[in-house]
Amino acid sequence: MNEVSFVVNGREVSGEVEGRTLLSEFLRENLRLTGTHVGCDTSQCGACVVHVDGNAVKSCTMFALEAEGSNVLTIEGMANEDGSLGVIQQAFQDHHGLQCGFCTPGMVMSASALISENPDPSEMEIRDYLEGNICRCTGYHNIVKAIQAAAEATRTQAA
Amino acid sequence: MYNFDFERPSSLADAIVALAQEDSQALAGGQTLIPTLKNRLANPAKLVSLMAIDDLQGVAVGDGVVCVKAATTHVAAAAGAAGSFPALAELAGNIGDPAVRNRGTVGGSLANNDPSACYPAAALATGATIVTNLREISADEFFTGMFGTALGDGEIITEVRFPVPDAANYQKFEQPASRFALVGVFVARFGDRARVAVTGASEDGVFRWVEAESALFGNFTKASLDGLELSPEGLIGDIHGSAEYRAHLTKIMAGRAVAAC
Numbered sequence: 169m170n171e172v173s174f175v176v177n178g179r180e181v182s183g184e185v186e187g188r189t190l191l192s193e194f195l196r197e198n199l200r201l202t203g204t205h206v207g208c209d210t211s212q213c214g215a216c217v218v219h220v221d222g223n224a225v226k227s228c229t230m231f232a233l234e235a236e237g238s239n240v241l242t243i244e245g246m247a248n249e250d251g252s253l254g255v256i257q258q259a260f261q262d263h264h265g266l267q268c269g270f271c272t273p274g275m276v277m278s279a280s281a282l283i284s285e286n287p288d289p290s291e292m293e294i295r296d297y298l299e300g301n302i303c304r305c306t307g308y309h310n311i312v313k314a315i316q317a318a319a320e321a322t323r324t325q326a327a
Numbered sequence: 328m329y330n331f332d333f334e335r336p337s338s339l340a341d342a343i344v345a346l347a348q349e350d351s352q353a354l355a356g357g358q359t360l361i362p363t364l365k366n367r368l369a370n371p372a373k374l375v376s377l378m379a380i381d382d383l384q385g386v387a388v389g390d391g392v393v394c395v396k397a398a399t400t401h402v403a404a405a406a407g408a409a410g411s412f413p414a415l416a417e418l419a420g421n422i423g424d425p426a427v428r429n430r431g432t433v434g435g436s437l438a439n440n441d442p443s444a445c446y447p448a449a450a451l452a453t454g455a456t457i458v459t460n461l462r463e464i465s466a467d468e469f470f471t472g473m474f475g476t477a478l479g480d481g482e483i484i485t486e487v488r489f490p491v492p493d494a495a496n497y498q499k500f501e502q503p504a505s506r507f508a509l510v511g512v513f514v515a516r517f518g519d520r521a522r523v524a525v526t527g528a529s530e531d532g533v534f535r536w537v538e539a540e541s542a543l544f545g546n547f548t549k550a551s552l553d554g555l556e557l558s559p560e561g562l563i564g565d566i567h568g569s570a571e572y573r574a575h576l577t578k579i580m581a582g583r584a585v586a587a588c
Contacts, residue, residue: 187333300424
């Protein structure tokens with residue numbers, strides 16, 4: 169077993185893990201942060217996307233020990249401090265950007281990374297960025313609308 | 328997944344020592360290796376992550392060469408090469424999806440030599456030099472068949488030097504589920520001479536289409552390829568496309584790449 173420690177959603181965490189323990193597994197099983205979903209476990213679906221040092225990654229395709237010393241942000245870190253929904257989460261609710269909701273944590277984390285990189289993404293840019301996030305309910309239209317609205321709201325907030 | 332020991336050295340020297348141990352394997356971005364381990368298709372005693380080694384990160388541009396350090400992610404390579412070698416930047420920026428590009432590396436892609444990966448086409452078409460901790464290997468010598476490379480046990484790619492062509496373009500026909508190349512063609516022109524590298528098509532992995540290179544010599548136009556046919560013999564045929572289809576696609580994508588140069 170190895171000791172791993174890093175920061176998750178602003179909180180320092182540590183634990184004993186095996187070499188093969190995936191970041192997604194550590195987040196869900198050890199830290200009980202079960203908002204990060206594992207849909208396919210084969211790097212295809214993107215339900216497990218989290219940010220590591222600001223970059224969106226698939227937490228099912230990274231070992232927990234690779235996150236040593238890094239700063240991890242999960243869906244649990246996306247709400248406002250008072251517990252209300254964050255801008256992107258609220259936009260998903262307002263625009264009906266989810267049905268069953270299983271893919272939503274990954275969608276929100278990818279959307280957040282996109283908006284940081286590109287504050288005013290076009291519809292095509294949003295669809296291209298979501299290439300690695302699969303949703304089997306919505307047909308994506310309302311997810312795209314939600315991200316456009318969230319980007320606009322973020323720009324307004326920043327202005 | 329079978330269990331293994333894990334090391335994450337911060338220097339190349341420590342990585343070389345760790346990799347000298349029996350059944351040790353290097354881990355770069357892991358975007359291919361981790362799925363492989365999950366399927367129990369590999370059983371290393373130890374994984375040695377190369378991602379915490381600063382000397383293996385970054386892109387340097389100069390003297391007509393773009394030098395990409397081995398553990399540079401696709402996102403970072405795309406950003407670093409954008410000004411000096413746009414075709415390479417575009418290739419790196421279209422691998423997989425954004426989350427994969429934030430982890431996957433040039434060194435990992437070349438060392439794995441997946442027959443449908445994008446980077447091998449760029450390396451072969453530009454005549455890149457693959458630099459390891461032991462030696463320099465030309466791209467023509469490096470790729471030795473599907474998933475095969477000239478790398479020895481414990482040998483680590485440290486950087487890849489891509490000569491910047493006078494004109495270049497990469498055309499990828501995507502397998503839409505995996506975003507790997509069903510067929511991808513990288514065309515690079517240096518003066519009169521063109522190099523044409525094809526990925527995704529052959530059972531031997533990436534290859535140079537020498538007939539196309541001859542046809543383009545001194546007459547670098549899409550029309551120069553009109554009379555050519557690539558034999559489907561030895562090409563990949565699977566549920567995504569027959570060998571004949573891939574042969575056809577190779578010519579189409581080569582033509583598009585030349586036209587876009």
